[in-house]
Amino acid sequence: MSGTLELYTFKVTCKYKTKIWRRIEIPGEQTLGDFDIIIREAFEYDKWDHLSEFFPGRAWACRGFGEIEPGGKSRGTKKKIEEIQLVKGDIIEYIYDFGDDLGHKIKLEKISVVEKSEDWPRVIGRNKPKYQFCEECMKEDRKTVATWICLECSDKEQRDVLLCEDCLMKKHEEHYAEKILY
Incomplete structure (x- = not known):
């Protein structure tokens, strides 16, 4: 063999x-x-x-x-x-x-x-991914998969602040963020 x-x-x-x-x-x-x-x-x-x-x-x-x-x-x-x-x-x-x-x-x-x-x-x-959506995009009636969690904002707001790559770079660029694993 x-x-x-x-x-x-x-x-x-x-x-x-x-x-x-x-x-x-x-x-x-x-x-x-x-x-x-x-x-x-x-x-x-x-x-x-x-x-x-x-x-x-x-x-x-x-x-x-x-x-x-x-x-x-x-x-x-x-x-x-x-x-x-x-x-x-x-x-x-x-x-x-x-x-x-x-x-x-x-x-x-x-x-x-x-x-x-x-x-x-x-x-x-x-596993079948259970996608979550970017909250900034949702405000503009767009559904974009969130790929990041802003840890700084999540800690401050006592909830998960989920963002897509674009919104992270535009509005949370200097914050500590972690990639979301699906």
Whole structure:
């Protein structure tokens, strides 16, 4: 079976926003570093900043597989998926950005044998986005998907102030804002 490989299918869910998830396929011969990169892409995280780490159980309650540094120069980067010895139904955890502690639960849904291809790792599914609209555009009877939350205004007004890119740049340019993940 030289032309085949084991393909792992994982459901990666935001730990504190459980309705936000991505389904990812990755061959067992690829590494946690490869898995880290596809998770960063799938959730629109910065690819060149912040440490991350995978954990065999609850994050921080047990020792992880090693920190992953963007660029691949750390211990956790080189460990292969198949070396973790997961079975269907197993759950591991992943933390992106130790400062913000963006946690994820990762459930192994299946392992299949497939023909080798260059198409992995890849995202094969995601939650149906529940879009919210820019409040500035709504005042002008336009429905534009909000892509940012102005944290400064949200704190001041004690509610979420949601904005599109244009309104953020025009009216909240100097405010601290965070990208909305759908």
